[in-house]
Amino acid sequence: MDVSDLKKNSKLEIDGQPWVVTDFQFVKPGKGQGLYKCKIKNMITGAVIDRTWRSGERLTDADVESRKFEFLFSTGDAYTFMDSATYEQVELQADLAGDEAKFLMDNLSVDILFYNGRPVGLTLPSHVTMEVAQCEPGVKGDTATGATKGATLQTGYEVQVPLFIKIGDKLKIDTRTGAYVERVND
């Protein structure tokens, strides 16, 4: 595409990687050349960089799509997901799943990102509900002090929780920050 077609959320292929435009500013000084000052985010690694294009440059669209899958199982070096409508299975390499993997639970619905037809990343729901597998015994009534303790959740993920939390509690976790949000009542 021509650089003048650039928009926020345009998906571009640069050096064999898919990037999304997250911030975008058009400036054109004087009788000068238009500049498209962008922040772009690598859709696989999440790295954000500044990039400026000049009027007249041509860019390559990235062939990316995102589809809903459910988590099935892990083999250690890869994660397997299934499309619950078609039963199609895809495998995502562990290094591509990155930190997100610590929230992967059976049947969790995620968005799998495909680049040139290959799965290259996953996007979690903003919040997940996870069970406490291990923690110190709960302390009743102490909800106001803000004191916390460590807890290990069902996937092995460790998080700071309030003192009243006990083993078997279900917790709402914000996947973007990794933080405890609240206890969920069944």
Added chain:
Amino acid sequence: MPGEVSAAGDGLATRDRVLAWDAALAAVRGQLRAAGLREVSTSIRVDAVALEPWIEPLASGEKLLATSPELAMKRLLCRGGGSMFQIAHVFRAAERGAQHSEEFHLIEWYRDQQARLEGITPGMQDVERIVAAVFEAVGAALGDRVRERLPAPTRWRRVNLLALMGETLGVQLVGNESAEALAPLLDRVRAAGGVVLAAGESGPHHLGLGPDVARLLAWTELFSLWSAHTFDPWLAGLPPDVGVHVERFPASLAALAELEPDERCTAARFESHVGGIELANGYRELRDPVEQRRRFEHVAGIRAHVGLPPLPMPDAFLAELEAMPASVGVALGLDRLVALACGQPRLDQIRLL
């Protein structure tokens, strides 16, 4: 209805937009008429536009939408029309942003200086008067309903562009350096500005281009990148009530301006900035049809080089240019001035619809 907000998004309520534009248009006309200029209105659909790098006209049937009323008004000057102004609707393809719109209002005026050669100073003084008048009129129309308005400029500084470029880049520039001479500097400014070169673009500059076309391309890019990454922050560091006239443009960026007769390396061109926003561009007008055609041809060379379709040469204008009296001409972006006077950072916040 008081309090109603226009569909164009946030910014001023529709009633305030109407009041602001009414006040601004009346103030501009009042200033320029009081200075003895007559108002004209020339065709929006034209056979040819001035060829300038990176200014792309929109087509309208067989014709083009005017990117500026410049050529038409100069032809009127050539025919003895005298000092005149116009508040024109102009169109430039693919210019979309906080301070850009594909359609906008240009106040364009020409002072017929007859035999006097006063240079560009009268054009700067016109800009100062128009800016002051519009700030005052819009302020009176809106009262205290719009807070955080920028103060009207109370002082104006004249800035030597070549000297400032040289100082901020740590080099000496005279204004007519070749593309080859500029190449190392351009690569440095590109890197600082986050530009990554396409394969085959680096190394000796713009291979296969004539030296004049390559020089125009290189200076235009250097000026653009330097403006965005160095000059705009420099402007932002000035007190808010200081207006700036930038002058002494390199000869390669003369566009339709005369070169300074004493050294031929810089152009009799200025740009005016208020609140960090570029508002106006003025020239002591070039009257040499041979030189003007040469400059248009350089732009045509760039267009061919980057794969843009050819544009018609403005032959009718060139045929008359020799008869043009010595003039200073200025174009001022009215939408930007209204936005500044209303304290709104984006054009869509003051656009009527």
